[in-house]
Amino acid sequence: MIELKVRRFGNSLGVVLPxxxxxxxxxxxxxxxxxxEAPDGGYRLAPHDPGFAEKMAKAEDIIDRYRNTLHALAK
Incomplete structure (x- = not known):
């Protein structure tokens, strides 16, 4: 575990990552x-948007279902 200290940066608060x-x-x-937010009530810090994969899966589903319509609209 890495301990981080909350510090003031101008009018904001932040942490410095080692x-x-x-x-x-x-x-x-x-x-x-x-x-x-993590399921256990804590927090998780990640370099990518965890909801992005879910959003892309929904977009791909829409593209698959409406491929012909989207192709016609692209003309």
Whole structure:
């Protein structure tokens, strides 16, 4: 476990990620990180949007069902 300290940055609060956490998250300065609620009541920090895969699956389903319509509209 890595302990993080909450610090003031101007009018905001934030944490500084140690280089071990940055390396494990495969992130860099300016990149987006997503803080989501975990089922156990805690939080999870991830370098990708966990809902993105679900949204893409729904989009692919729509594309499959309406392929001909979308093809006609693209003309």
């Amino acid at each position: 280089k071990e956490a940055v390396a494990r998250l495969h992130t860099q300065e300016g990149a987006a990180l997503y803080l989501t």
